[in-house]
Amino acid sequence: MASFKVKPEHTGPPELYYNETEAAKYASNSHITAIQHEMAERALELLALPEGKTGFLLDIGCGTGMSSEVILDAGHMFVGVDVSRPMLEIARQDEDLESGDFVHQDMGLGMPFRPGSFDGAISISAIQWLCHANASDENPRKRLLFFFQSLYGCLGRGSRAVFQFYPENDEQCDLIMGQAHKAGFNGGLVVDFPEAAKRKKIYLVLMTGGVVQLPQGLTEDGEEGRTQIDNAGRRFVWNSRKNEKVVKGSKAWIEAKRQRQIKQGRDVKHESKYSGRKRKTKF
Structure with missing residues (x-):
């Protein structure tokens, strides 16, 4: 009989799943570290920050600080937010991250920052947790909307937010995108390596300014550009390119x-x- 791995978000709230044991296993896993760094680098690229300028970025669902490290290595400053205290404790003990700040906060309760505080935001493998209700008084649709509204408020004019996530189906994608658009964001999905099951990554690129063409998606070397979808359902075809790391x-x-x-x-x-x-x- 085939066995299926249960997704973490189906086991309960993240603050309980990522206890001290799981947080330690997560932080010490070299495979997870490599993948998280790669996706954070891509998310940072999709932010399209001005070259040569130090940005002040929000790292949503920062966990043990893997994506925060990428932000620092790119020459930017950050504030990391996560709901798991054990994960944040590991991040705070990392000397390489001591120039940043960490905040213990549930995304669904909003971002507790002043208007226009950040030049951009990234989030790796976190937003899908808000699509699940872990208590009778939790409504995923309302929690997503409140999160995006508070995020929109704390971002600077013309800035972006990039979310890498693992949607279970098209309905979950529509739910997340729909609530983001209700909150005032423009943007859509960018899919890297859509034909490769293991390498395929989905990014939601949100913009606080007017409608701007979505960035191009990465493809396998030698292949033609792949189709990307914006918030209005329009399709764009882009050329492939290499991403040097x-x-x-x-x-x-x-x-x-x-x-x-x-x-x-x-x-x-x-x-x-x-x-x-x-x-x-x-x-």
Whole structure:
């Protein structure tokens, strides 16, 4: 008999699922870390922030701070929000994230920030949790609307919010997008690698300004552009392109991190020929 893995959001509220044990397992899983970093990098790219400008970003459902680390490595500042205290505790203990701030908050209760506080927002694998009611007084439709309304208020004029998520079906996509549009956002879905089951990723790109063409979706090398869908149901075809990344722990990654810390006014070690050099295993 085939076995099916139960999705975490079907087991109960996230603040109970991500207890100390699950949070520790999550933070120590190298496969999860690699995927989360990749999706956060893509979400940051879809924000289309001005080049050379340090942004102040909101990381929604930040968890143990994997996506927050990507924000810092790109030269931006952040505030992370999550409903799981154990996840936030791990993030707060990470010295690489000490220049950011973390807030314990349930997304469905809104974002508790002043109007226009942020230059953008990203969220990795979190928004689908709001589609499930874990108590008799929870209404997914109302919680999503209130969340998007509060998010719209705390974003600056002309900024974007990008959500990577795993929808169960088209109805769940429609629910999330519909509530975002009711809150005042424009935008739609960008699908990367739609023909590849394992690599396929869905991003909801929301804009606080007027209607702007959606960014292009990534495709396999050599393939033609794929169809993307906006909030009005219109379809666009884009050309494929490569997305170059810097490997974490490499010399280039270390130097980028060093330069970011210098901009933040922190004391850093000087560059040497040993930067990024693989160390021998200690016994």
